[in-house]
Amino acid sequence: xxxxxxxxxxxxxxxxRGLMIAGLPLLWLVILLLLPSLTLVVIAFxxxxxxxxxxxxxxLGNLRRLMGFGLLAWSxxxxxxxxxxxxxxxxxxxxxxxxxxxxxxxxxxxxARRRYFWLALVIIPFCTNLVIxxxxxxxxxxxxxxxxxxxxxxxxxPPETSLYPSAFAVYLVMVSSFLPFAALPLYTTIxxxxxxxxxxxxxxxxxxxxxxWHAILPQTLPGLAVAVILTFIPAMGVFVVxxxxxxxxxxxxxxxxxxQFGPSRDLPFGSxxxxxxxxxxxxxxFALRRRRTGAPLP
Amino acid sequence: xxKRLPWWVTCSAILALALLYLPMLAVVVFSLNDGxxxxxxxxxxxxxxxxxxxxxxxLDAATNTLILAGVSTAIATPLGTLLGVGLVRFxxxxxxxxAMEFLLYLPVVTPDIVFAAAMxxxxxxxxxxxxxxxxxxxxxxxxHVTFQIAFVxxxxxxxxxxxxxxxxxxxxxxxxxxxxxxRRxxxxxxxxxxxxxxxxxFTLSLDDFVISFFTAGPESTTLPILIYAAxxxxxxxxxxxLSTLVFLxxxxxxxxxxxxxRIAYTEPKV
Numbered sequence: 001x002x003x004x005x006x007x008x009x010x011x012x013x014x015x016x017r018g019l020m021i022a023g024l025p026l027l028w029l030v031i032l033l034l035l036p037s038l039t040l041v042v043i044a045f046x047x048x049x050x051x052x053x054x055x056x057x058x059x060l061g062n063l064r065r066l067m068g069f070g071l072l073a074w075s076x077x078x079x080x081x082x083x084x085x086x087x088x089x090x091x092x093x094x095x096x097x098x099x100x101x102x103x104x105x106x107x108x109x110x111x112a113r114r115r116y117f118w119l120a121l122v123i124i125p126f127c128t129n130l131v132i133x134x135x136x137x138x139x140x141x142x143x144x145x146x147x148x149x150x151x152x153x154x155x156x157x158p159p160e161t162s163l164y165p166s167a168f169a170v171y172l173v174m175v176s177s178f179l180p181f182a183a184l185p186l187y188t189t190i191x192x193x194x195x196x197x198x199x200x201x202x203x204x205x206x207x208x209x210x211x212x213w214h215a216i217l218p219q220t221l222p223g224l225a226v227a228v229i230l231t232f233i234p235a236m237g238v239f240v241v242x243x244x245x246x247x248x249x250x251x252x253x254x255x256x257x258x259x260q261f262g263p264s265r266d267l268p269f270g271s272x273x274x275x276x277x278x279x280x281x282x283x284x285x286f287a288l289r290r291r292r293t294g295a296p297l298p
Numbered sequence: 299x300x301k302r303l304p305w306w307v308t309c310s311a312i313l314a315l316a317l318l319y320l321p322m323l324a325v326v327v328f329s330l331n332d333g334x335x336x337x338x339x340x341x342x343x344x345x346x347x348x349x350x351x352x353x354x355x356x357l358d359a360a361t362n363t364l365i366l367a368g369v370s371t372a373i374a375t376p377l378g379t380l381l382g383v384g385l386v387r388f389x390x391x392x393x394x395x396x397a398m399e400f401l402l403y404l405p406v407v408t409p410d411i412v413f414a415a416a417m418x419x420x421x422x423x424x425x426x427x428x429x430x431x432x433x434x435x436x437x438x439x440x441x442h443v444t445f446q447i448a449f450v451x452x453x454x455x456x457x458x459x460x461x462x463x464x465x466x467x468x469x470x471x472x473x474x475x476x477x478x479x480x481r482r483x484x485x486x487x488x489x490x491x492x493x494x495x496x497x498x499x500f501t502l503s504l505d506d507f508v509i510s511f512f513t514a515g516p517e518s519t520t521l522p523i524l525i526y527a528a529x530x531x532x533x534x535x536x537x538x539x540l541s542t543l544v545f546l547x548x549x550x551x552x553x554x555x556x557x558x559x560r561i562a563y564t565e566p567k568v
Contacts, residue, residue, distance in 0.1 A: 004389060005463055006470030014388055017476065022384025022398070025377040025447055029401045032444045036420030037404070040412075043419055099314045106311030109303050120556050125318040127552040129505045131522045132541045135529045136321030139328060176317040183314070229407070237409025240507060244529060254411050261418055261512060274415040281409060 044272040054268060062272035078256070078273075085253040086280050088167075089235035092174045093182075096231050097224065099175065100183040104190045119187070126180035134244050137173045138164060141245075165247025173241050178234065182227040189223030229285065236281045253277050322545055329538035346539035356540060359524040366435060366510070366520060367503040370442035375496040377443070378450025379488070382495075385451065386458045387484075405448040414512035417441045421513065434515035441513045442503045449502060450495035457491025490561045497555040504548065 001010055044062060047055045066078050107118045125133070141147060141163035152159040163169055193216065201215040217224075239254025246252070253273060260270030332341040350356055385398055405413060417437070424431040431437055469483045507522040514523055521544060528537050 002389075005387070006467035007476075011389070018384050018388035018390065021380050022388075025381035025384075025451070026398065026401065028377060029381075029404075029444065029447065032420070032440060033404060033416075034401065036416040039419050039423065040416045099310065099317075102307040102310035103314040105303060105307055116556070116560070120553060121315065122318070123556055124549050124552050125322065127501050127505065127548045127555070128322065128545055129507065129522050129525075129541075129548070131507050131526045131529070132325065132544060133321045135525070135533065135537070136325045136541070138529070138533070140320060140324050176321070179314060179318060233407060233409055237411040237508075239411055240526070244526075254409075257411050257415060258512075261415060267419060267422065270415055271419060274412045277409060278412055281407075 040271045040274060043268050044275045046268045048266050048268050062269050065269065066272060066276055081251055081256055082253055082276060082280060084250070085236060085277070086284055088170065088174070088250075088252065089232055089238075090284060092171065092178060092235045093228055093231045095171070095175045096178045096182040097186070097227055099179060100186050100227065101190075101220075103179075103183050104187040107187055108190045108193070119184075122180050122183055122187075126184070130177055130240055133177055134173055134241050137169070137176075138244060141169055141172075164245045165250070167246070167250045169245040170242050170250050173245055174235060174238060177241070178231045181230040181234070185223045185226035185230060186220060187223070189220045193219055232284060233281060236277060236284065253280075325538050325541045325545065329535065329542045331535065331538075346535045347543070349536050350539050350543070353536065355519075356521075356524065356536075359519045359521045362435065362518050363504060363520040363522075366438055366442065366518075367500050370439045370446060370503050371496055371500045373439070374443045374446035374499050375450055375492060378447045378495055378499070379454050379492055381447060382451040382454025382458065383484070383488075386455050402448055402451055405445040406452070410445075410506075410508040411512075413445060414441070414509045417444075417509065418512050432515060433513060433518075435518040437513045437515070438510055438518060438520075441509050442506065445509070446499035446502060450499050453495035453498060454488065454491050457488060457494075461487055490558060494555065494558040494561075497551060497558060501548070501551050501555065504551070 001008055004014060043054065045058045045060065047057065047059055047061050049055045066082075068076050068079055103122070107115060107122070110118055139145070143149075143160055143162040148157070148161070148163045151157045151163060152161070157163065197219065198211055198215045201211045206214065237254050238252065239258050242250050242252045243255055243258070246255075253276070257270050257273045257277070260266045260273060264270075329346055330342055330344070331339055332343040332345075381402070385402065390398060417440075421431045421433070421437050421440075465487065466479060466483055469479050474483065505522065507526065510520050511523055511526070514520065519527075521540070525537065525541065525544075528534070
């Protein structure tokens with residue numbers, strides 16, 4: 001017998017009740033999430049026959065294809081695309097976080113009453129559709145608008161061309177789209193910042209950079225962790241932005257996967273790519289976690 | 299905290315906000331522009347909005363989007379609430395707890411494209427058993443509910459954490475049985491969290507593109523899919539008007555969500 005939430009009961013009875021309550025959603029998730037994911041992993045090791053059906057013979061063919069051993073000579077195409085996605089996601093995350101710190105400080109510095117207004121201001125784009133935002137940037141970056149004209153005047157691009165398709169456009173739109181994902185979690189920790197630690201650092205003659213690195217950053221680590229996760233994961237899998245703004249030179253894994261499930265009808269290879277993406281995402285997350293030095297303040 | 303910030307912090311913050319709002323401003327401005335082609339301002343007009351109302355494809359897509367969001371939210375909210383309550387309010391330990399949390403966080407840490415791929419693969423198998431799993435509204439609803447459950451459950455968990463144990467223990471001390479406890483104490487207290495979770499699920503479904511794109515059938519286009527196809531074909535001013543309307547809808551929902559979250563995350567006054 002134990003007392004749980006003021007009720008005297010046995011673990012067995014509690015477990016039964018818990019299962020009755022959470023059973024249905026758990027069943028749904030097992031059937032429609034766990035099983036499909038396992039199927040994905042299994043299919044990644046199968047092949048596709050000439051008619052698009054799956055050949056049920058486990059093979060490492062997809063894996064070898066990923067590594068570059070295609071029909072003809074070895075080519076690093078797929079590896080390049082995977083690494084490019086990883087790199088772009090990392091850069092996007094870092095830029096988004098760097099831009100989010102001033103934004104979060106700015107909001108935290110507003111008088112308490114006005115903060116909700118500024119927070120709402122950040123939440124609204126967060127809820128807007130990515131497709132709409134991406135094509136809106138297509139409008140802004142087109143050759144008829146000031147930004148492209150300015151870049152042409154500065155000699156950065158040939159005259160009468162748009163600022164897309166280009167890697168710059170992809171980075172720009174990805175950072176601006178994922179900015180709220182980074183800013184909101186960061187804000188929650190910055191709002192609760194203990195300024196006495198910052199004062200103490202200043203009293204000990206620390207300059208601006210050291211004050212940030214040793215007094216402010218460690219305190220924001222929990223929010224930073226969430227910000228990084230919420231930005232990195234979607235950035236790895238993004239496909240709309242490179243599809244509309246990237247052009248052939250900035251193809252990312254998302255586009256590849258979409259191709260396999262669309263025109264190419266190669267489900268096994270698409271599954272293998274998805275698996276590779278998940279693995280890379282986990283590696284990337286792990287790497288980002290270790291880069292943050294120092295422990296949170298006790 | 300009313301600190302004086304260094305000038306460059308304020309500047310960066312304003313720059314970040316500008317980056318966030320520039321695209322939407324551009325779309326709104328273009329939707330009111332009277333010119334069919336080109337970017338020169340040719341006068342204020344609402345005719346693109348009027349044209350929207352006669353566009354069959356857009357109206358169908360809008361209906362599909364709302365039906366999809368509505369039905370999936372209606373299914374996911376109760377399921378997510380049950381999951382959230384079931385995970386927090388019971389003493390699960392060790393492997394059971396880890397397994398449940400794994401299932402809960404899986405949709406959150408997977409990039410949507412991987413999730414969409416898994417759905418397509420799953421449905422292509424289930425299609426053998428039943429016609430229901432042909433790409434269409436049904437498969438989209440199933441896919442949406444699956445990721446919405448996780449998010450609703452997370453919101454409910456936060457709300458439960460804020461509520462704490464005291465009120466439920468007090469109810470138990472006053473001889474409430476489980477049914478009374480759930481109906482008269484837990485559920486009413488949970489209500490702001492449930493509504494916030496529902497709105498979050500609704501917004502996620504409205505805005506979803508990748509998952510819908512992969513699981514959609516020929517008859518079940520949603521607005522994001524329509525907009526994507528239209529952008530690839532060629533941008534027209536009607537698109538700007540449509541996007542502005544979608545944006546306005548999202549703003550309203552977002553503001554409601556923010557309001558509700560504020561209520562949901564404050565402690566109940568006892």
